[in-house]
Amino acid sequence: MQNSVVAQQVLSLGDNALVAAYLEGNEVAFEVLVQRYQNKLVNYINGITHDYDRSLDLCQDAFIRVFKNAHRYQGKYQFSTWLYRIATNLAIDELRRRERKGRFFFYNVMDLFQSGEPSVPLPDCRHCPEKKLDQKEKADRLEVAIGSLSEKYKLAFVLKEVQGLSYAETSRVLNISLGTVKSRIHRAKMLLREKLAGVL
Amino acid sequence: MSCESVLKKLTEDLLSRFDESVAAHLDECSDCRSCCEDLVELKYLVQSSSGKHRVPSEFESETLNRLAREKPSRFPSFRLVAVCATLLMVTVGIVYSWEDETGIEEDRGLFIAAQDLQFESDRFEIRPSAEAEFVEVVVEETPGNTLILRLPSVIEIRRTEVSEDYHIADVSH
Numbered sequence: 001m002q003n004s005v006v007a008q009q010v011l012s013l014g015d016n017a018l019v020a021a022y023l024e025g026n027e028v029a030f031e032v033l034v035q036r037y038q039n040k041l042v043n044y045i046n047g048i049t050h051d052y053d054r055s056l057d058l059c060q061d062a063f064i065r066v067f068k069n070a071h072r073y074q075g076k077y078q079f080s081t082w083l084y085r086i087a088t089n090l091a092i093d094e095l096r097r098r099e100r101k102g103r104f105f106f107y108n109v110m111d112l113f114q115s116g117e118p119s120v121p122l123p124d125c126r127h128c129p130e131k132k133l134d135q136k137e138k139a140d141r142l143e144v145a146i147g148s149l150s151e152k153y154k155l156a157f158v159l160k161e162v163q164g165l166s167y168a169e170t171s172r173v174l175n176i177s178l179g180t181v182k183s184r185i186h187r188a189k190m191l192l193r194e195k196l197a198g199v200l
Numbered sequence: 201m202s203c204e205s206v207l208k209k210l211t212e213d214l215l216s217r218f219d220e221s222v223a224a225h226l227d228e229c230s231d232c233r234s235c236c237e238d239l240v241e242l243k244y245l246v247q248s249s250s251g252k253h254r255v256p257s258e259f260e261s262e263t264l265n266r267l268a269r270e271k272p273s274r275f276p277s278f279r280l281v282a283v284c285a286t287l288l289m290v291t292v293g294i295v296y297s298w299e300d301e302t303g304i305e306e307d308r309g310l311f312i313a314a315q316d317l318q319f320e321s322d323r324f325e326i327r328p329s330a331e332a333e334f335v336e337v338v339v340e341e342t343p344g345n346t347l348i349l350r351l352p353s354v355i356e357i358r359r360t361e362v363s364e365d366y367h368i369a370d371v372s373h
Contacts, residue, residue: 027264034263038255046253056255060263067267139249161243162250186211193238200241 015079019070034063037080040163041087047158048091050147058094062087077172084165084173088155095151138199145195149188156181157188201225206232210239 010028013021015036021029041062046055065086066073073082146154146162159170160181171181193200206225209216210232216222217236226233323340329350337349 030267031260031264034260038259038263039251039253042255043251043253047250052253055253056259059255060259060266063263064267064270068270135248138245139252142245142249161246182208182212186208189211189239189242190207192242193235196238196242196245200238200245 016075019073019075019079022067023070030067033079037083038063041083044084044158044163045087045091047143047146047162048088048154049094050143051094054094058087058090061090065090078169080165081169081172084159084163084169085175088159088173092151092155141196141199142192145192148195149191153184153188153191156184157192160185161189203229203232207235210236214239214243 010018010021010026010032013029013032015033018029018033022033038059042052042055042059045058045062046052049055049058062083066083073079146157149157155174156170159165159173160167165173167178167181171178174181176184201221201224203225206222206229209219209222214236217226226236325338327336327338329336334350334352337351339347339349
């Protein structure tokens with residue numbers, strides 16, 4: 001009974017208070033933070049790396065790194081900003097490691113077909129409901145299109161538009177100015193509009 | 201208002217399409233209107249497609265187990281401290297010994313500090329080991345009791361220490 005009351009109290013704590021509680025030895029606080037962010041973080045990393053299994057590993061790495069260094073967290077920015085920054089660095093490392101190793105992912109194969117103008121452009125189905133792409137196909141096309149963006153546009157777009165961070169948070173996670181975030185997201189959206197011609 | 205500035209406003213915040221100046225431009229410019237429609241559709245598509253992955257049920261417990269295994273110590277491990285201390289002290293001893301051979305110092309000695317070992321001795325020898333990157337330091341710990349330390353053949357000390365008895369500056373051998 002007493003344990004469940006304590007658990008309820010922990011659940012209601014904000015992120016910073018949970019970090020503080022963890023540092024004071026409350027292991028439940030860490031569990032709550034993992035529960036709170038695990039799905040978001042896996043989807044974020046997967047949005048960058050397009051490798052779900054690897055995203056799970058990297059998500060776990062991010063949590064471990066965060067909590068091994070929890071004593072360094074100063075609470076100046078939101079906990080999520082710190083967590084996303086660590087996850088971003090891990091995801092970027094993963095992309096660069098792949099580049100170095102020249103690993104050949106299915107995703108890259110798709111990318112080759114997507115480079116430049118599509119050879120067989122999808123028809124514009126906006127005004128013909130019977131031919132509309134189903135939601136699954138659209139989501140797949142979106143994933144491929146986001147994945148084909150260059151790293152700088154992809155990171156800004158995924159953080160702001162997919163993960164729902166504010167411009168200010170995105171700027172802090174990526175350690176770039178607000179103006180640069182805005183211009184990258186503008187460029188990313190314009191590129192996605194081109195890549196998704198026939199889907200939107 | 202130019203198309204470029206309208207599109208910048210729209211990509212920054214789609215709600216700006218309801219601003220008077222932007223709305224007026226969209227009424228007149230079909231290209232920007234089409235772009236605005238696509239951006240609305242893109243936003244909808246992103247929102248409806250994101251967050252589709254759920255972590256497996258065992259993810260949380262695996263993460264917690266891994267954290268428990270990797271939990272950092274607040275202090276450097278005693279083993280590490282002991283090894284560093286040993287390396288430093290043995291190096292001091294070696295330098296001490298070399299200086300003795302050149303006649304600069306009259307005394308020679310080896311100081312060892314490790315986990316369950318702390319002593320000094322003037323009865324030791326350094327000999328090559330089977331592997332080039334290691335040397336063996338043979339020490340007579342107590343009469344009749346010999347200790348063999350296997351140490352890297354190259355030891356660097358980047359710090360400079362000066363004491364009454366010896367002087368070490370960027371030593372390597």
